[in-house]
Amino acid sequence: MKMIWIMTLKELRCLFGSPLAYVIIGLFSAITGVIFVNLLLTYADQLQVVTTQIAENQGISFMQEVVYKLFANINFLMILFMPMITMKSIAEEKRTHTLDLYWLSPLKEWQVVLGKFFSSTILFVCMLLIILVYPIILMGAGINDIGHLGSCFLGVFLNGVSYIALGLLCSSLTDQTIVAGILTVIGIMMGWMLAWAGNVTSNYIFSEIFLYLSFTPHFERLVHGMIGSNDLLFYFSFIGLMLFSTVRNLERRTW
Amino acid sequence: MANNDSDKTIVVEGLTKDYPGRRAVDSLSFSVRRGTIHGFLGPNGAGKSTTLKMIAGLLSATDGKILINGMIQTPENNLLKNQIGLLPEHAPLYPELTVKEYLQFVLKIHQKFEKSEVDRLISELQLGEVSSRLIGHLSRGYRQRVGLAQAMIYDPEIIIMDEPTTGLDPHSVVEWRDWIKKLTPRKTIIFSSHVLSEVEHLCDDITVINQGQIKATGKLVDIQKKFNHGQKIKIEVGVKKHLESDLLKLPFTDSILNSHFDHKKMNLEMILKGDEDMRPALIAWLVSQKIDVYSVESADFDLEEIFMKLTVAEGVQ
Numbered sequence: 001m002k003m004i005w006i007m008t009l010k011e012l013r014c015l016f017g018s019p020l021a022y023v024i025i026g027l028f029s030a031i032t033g034v035i036f037v038n039l040l041l042t043y044a045d046q047l048q049v050v051t052t053q054i055a056e057n058q059g060i061s062f063m064q065e066v067v068y069k070l071f072a073n074i075n076f077l078m079i080l081f082m083p084m085i086t087m088k089s090i091a092e093e094k095r096t097h098t099l100d101l102y103w104l105s106p107l108k109e110w111q112v113v114l115g116k117f118f119s120s121t122i123l124f125v126c127m128l129l130i131i132l133v134y135p136i137i138l139m140g141a142g143i144n145d146i147g148h149l150g151s152c153f154l155g156v157f158l159n160g161v162s163y164i165a166l167g168l169l170c171s172s173l174t175d176q177t178i179v180a181g182i183l184t185v186i187g188i189m190m191g192w193m194l195a196w197a198g199n200v201t202s203n204y205i206f207s208e209i210f211l212y213l214s215f216t217p218h219f220e221r222l223v224h225g226m227i228g229s230n231d232l233l234f235y236f237s238f239i240g241l242m243l244f245s246t247v248r249n250l251e252r253r254t255w
Numbered sequence: 256m257a258n259n260d261s262d263k264t265i266v267v268e269g270l271t272k273d274y275p276g277r278r279a280v281d282s283l284s285f286s287v288r289r290g291t292i293h294g295f296l297g298p299n300g301a302g303k304s305t306t307l308k309m310i311a312g313l314l315s316a317t318d319g320k321i322l323i324n325g326m327i328q329t330p331e332n333n334l335l336k337n338q339i340g341l342l343p344e345h346a347p348l349y350p351e352l353t354v355k356e357y358l359q360f361v362l363k364i365h366q367k368f369e370k371s372e373v374d375r376l377i378s379e380l381q382l383g384e385v386s387s388r389l390i391g392h393l394s395r396g397y398r399q400r401v402g403l404a405q406a407m408i409y410d411p412e413i414i415i416m417d418e419p420t421t422g423l424d425p426h427s428v429v430e431w432r433d434w435i436k437k438l439t440p441r442k443t444i445i446f447s448s449h450v451l452s453e454v455e456h457l458c459d460d461i462t463v464i465n466q467g468q469i470k471a472t473g474k475l476v477d478i479q480k481k482f483n484h485g486q487k488i489k490i491e492v493g494v495k496k497h498l499e500s501d502l503l504k505l506p507f508t509d510s511i512l513n514s515h516f517d518h519k520k521m522n523l524e525m526i527l528k529g530d531e532d533m534r535p536a537l538i539a540w541l542v543s544q545k546i547d548v549y550s551v552e553s554a555d556f557d558l559e560e561i562f563m564k565l566t567v568a569e570g571v572q
Binding site for chain 2: 097
């Protein structure tokens, strides 16, 4: 555990030692801020036309129009931001041969991968902490469904951490950071498209498999406040599988 | 696995490494004596770096074995991890870390936590004035020094250096030679370089490889003797027309390596045939031709000539 922590600290020092981390956090909070304000103004416009009661009868609820859409947009933004966090992680070290430093030491591949995973997750948590200001604003406005908001954050967090695990695997497949980034984007999009494939296929079994393997249905249930063990199992299995594959891929170096 | 010869830190036996479609290293066998500087020579693509990486435990061998202090070296052998330091041609550095942070990290991943070791090495390698600076802002010379510190910080018994002085200015190269010399006999060093004069000055033993195969290995003086086929001599004589072509017609002359005029004298470097000393015959011929003879002395083949003999013959360079 100590070695993983040493790796994590070093990775964090490298991440925050370059402008990239600040650019990612800054851009992410700026874009989500603009989206949040835009959604609030749109909702306020809708309320000027009809009363809250009529709006809710028409299915225009605050949770649906602001909260759900905000987190859906954040999920969409992560397709750009998560590859930016992970694409350098292993690919850059392969290119500059700094991975050799670990293999000359008693460090194991899984300790290196977990160190990188935790440091990327900590950077992602920093991004989420900044957007925590939105629920605080909402609570000031009288929206106090903390449980639902927590579930939304959990959905974004688990989706983001899954993308990080996928990004690490892609980064271990190449020594070109751009290629690693593109592979991650393709991987995330494929995860989304599985839901579309599940919806259009007429075969029940395939449909169920595609829908289970896609991020989208699990994420949607979480942002609608439904935390199911089935969804948590999917995320933990996916993250575990990605990290295991990354470790195995790094072990191939000696062949 | 016990090694009977305690004088040898590293024993390489039949080492082979195959990559898809090609053999990079082909049945290498050599040994490195404890506390010596062992030169590792070969043209580009000869398999030097692959061999050094296998010795360091970064790559596994397709066949053969490497014994380090009697233990078999493999990438999985954790017992040898802290015994070998490696400075590759491009030092593995993180530009976002300061020199001190970087060295502390290397020390920690080797499960050593004496912070005083970092300060000691910073002082020894004269890194004090840059210890708080980001590595990304350092010059090539300082970066290489940090790379050396990285290979030394956990006090390994063996240090492998892959062309460490490439790209350094002459002043730094001299400093590096001093540091490397100071490391022995406490450490065993494998030193690969393209600068043959450097290897000649620093190394006790050498191994020359070409196309993945050993061409020569052993003590430098023994190799020089072995390749002294014929006799290399330097002569200083009076000037005479067509002297070079006349010398080449002599039955005991093999070749003339070079010649130049110096104050109405002619200096020639030539190789005489056979193992017998043919200098008296040459002097007798020069006197018979009424050519003034100022000096005739025997000379050794230098490492560059041996290297060229071993590698150019196969059309590599």
